[in-house]
Amino acid sequence: MLTELLQSLFANIWTLFLVILFFGGSIFVHELGHFLAARSRGVHVERFSIGFGPAIFSWHRDGVEYRIAWIPLGGYVLLPQLADLGPIEGKSERTAEELPPVSYTSRMIVFVAGAVFNVLFAFLLAGIIWIVGQNEDSDYASTRIGYISRTHELPDHVTVPSPAFEAGLKVGDNIRAIDGKSVGNWGDVQYMIGLGAGTTADGRREAVFTVDRDGHTMDISVHPRIAAEGRERKVGIAPGYELLVQNVTPDSIADRVGFKKDDEVLKLDGMATINWLTFYELLDASAKRTATAQVKRGGQELSLSIPPHAKVKTMADLGLVPTTGVRLVHPTPVAQISKLIVMTIGTIQSLFNRHSDVHASSLSGPIDILAMFHSAAQAGLIPLLSFTILVNVNLAVFNLLPIPILDGGQMLFATIGKLRRRALPPNFVIAAQSLAGLFLLVLVLYVSVSNIQRRMEQSRNERAEVEAARPPANPPAAPAKP
Secondary structure: OOOHHHHHHHHHHHHHHHHHHHHHHHHHHHHHHHHHHHHHOOOOEEEEEEEEEEEEEEEEEOOOOOOOEEEEEEEEEEEEOOOOOHHHHHOOOOOOHHOOOOOOHHHHHHHOHHHHHHHHHHHHHHHHHHHHOOEEEHHHHEEEEEEOEEEEEEEOOOOEOOOHHHHHHOOOOOOEOOOOOOOOOEEEEEEEEOOOOOOOOOEEEOOEEEEOOOOOEEEEEEEEEEOOOOOOOOOOOOEEOOEEEEEEEOOOHHHHHOOOOOOOOEOOOOOOOOOHHHHHHHHHHHOOOOOEEEEEEEOOEEEEEEEEEEEOOOOOHHEEEEEOEEEEEEEOOHHHHHHHHHHHHHHHHHHOOOOOOOOHHHOOOOHHHHHHHHHHHHHHHHHHHHHHHHHHHHHHHHOOOOOOHHHHHHHHHHHHHHOOOOOOOOHHHHHHHHHHHHHHHHHHHHHHHHHHHHHHHHHHHHHHHHHOOOOOOOOOOOOOOO
């Protein structure tokens, strides 16, 4: 017991260390880009801070204050010659008027360097994944539909027919493109549906699926609905993949029927099963009669008879531990980074598209990011590297947006000053940056509250599912026989 407790404690400490290392490292790399670019261009650097607010601890070297601050929502390099961000970064000891002017070229180099370093860091991590490889599950690699839900639950918990079922999509359809954009895996499928902004003339949401079916390519118009869980566009489909048995519980229904470890389930009652949900629904429908499962074992196909049984609520009730195939892939750094850049830009575009269902509440704030870092760290080094790459690409793209207080906003101010041949009035710049800073602070708070509410709702739903599956504490007595 003590050994297990110590192992759990050590694992949590190690996971927390990895989260701090990679999350803090991403911020550090961004600010390091600004710092090194400023030093190389002869720009005066007053402070290098990881975090905002008062210092937890600090030290001075070569005229620069280095500090770790209390508010871990980013970091900054205090450059009084380039920008006055006193309300956020703290008062500078020297003003821009006291220091030599900085050229437009130097300004642009220093401001863009943070994003460049994030991308370079992402490329470095992506190179590790390219060399080592990463596991890719068959369900993620698939673009084939393996399951279609007949119903769809709306945010108000009203149940309606699922969009995919209504549109006539079928199990086995291979999705080639959505809204004219090709898809390469199930992540692309989910991304295209969730961030879609297509609408019909009468205002209904629309996504055009290009699918291969029985050797023919066709376009099918689907009308996504907002889902109760996640509050995003969904159509009610899941990927198709091979159904493998990871293990069989001794003395369970599956064990008595004859299922074995590493079996591949091919069909149930003659119906192809390429998703465990499809298998489960077919099995549930056959509870009162004998069903026949066709499986592949050691290269040979054989049939197993499943006798009438009580309805099963989970695969565990049947005694099967399901899994699917996994392969080792080596995506190139260019492929990894370019895809994430396109996805990040697409998300931002959807955020400002009035026909999209992506809103500020859909974004991930510090709480969600840290939670996802923690989950990735628990999953292993490669998932942690993958998520860190995503965070760095997001940091790079987000910081280049033309918003005052961000690097892109500073580049915009510098460019406007260059074009008008004189700098923008300091009071205007300070006011714009203050308003932008306040807006971003409110946005972070709003997103954080939305993240907390979403997690609390998910927790409540999970508890409700557990309670629903739990047998009653005192089952009613059987009625007396006459």
